Amino acid sequence: MDDLFAHKGTPRWTQTLAPGAVVLRGFAAESAPALMQMIDQLTRVAPFRQMTTPGGFVMSAAMSNCGSLGWVTDVQGYRYARHDPLTGLPWPAMPLLFAQLAQQAAYEAGFPDFVADACLMNRYAVGSRMSLHQDKNERDFSQPIVSVSLGLPAIFQFGGMQRSDAVQRIPLTQGDVLVWGGPSRLRFHGVQAIKAGTEDYRFNLTFRKAG
């Protein structure tokens, strides 16, 4: 059982945004270099690509997936798929480091049963953004979302249950892990346009139990 919690990340402090929503500051800071290297490896098999929304617009963030299910969008709609539409291959397996990090972060945030089967990898170049949306293509909303920030900093928008609700603006830097679930599971959220900095990209890992 110990090996399930082999990830040694510890939050330097936590910040509660709402019931069921917490930022674990620096939780993944130590493993950030290893996580970035894994992203590089995984995206050699399943390359980053800019997907198209059902409305026909190209998303500014490039995406890929690992795990048994991957989030995809095209003109048909949003969904989870077992195979990469770009290559026809199954998504690469989720590295143990990823799975352990996600599970331990969820545990720290009060979700002890979380086992991710999907990891969406996002790559934001300078100027890339993600508009306000809900994560609602998953089967089981009792399981939280775990979001890991790497590379360039971002301003995360954390809203309410309706698009028109006011948003909190949360600065996220490398190693921060945001977890939201329970009553906050369906809150609208997004990412403001990434500003130029020391690095070329912001990377984000979003872990979900999709199936």
Next chain:
DNA sequence: TAGTAGCT
């Protein structure tokens, strides 16, 4: 509305 543009 997992976009964007445009106006207040």
Next chain:
DNA sequence: CAGC
């Protein structure tokens, strides 16, 4: 620039 935030908020329609």
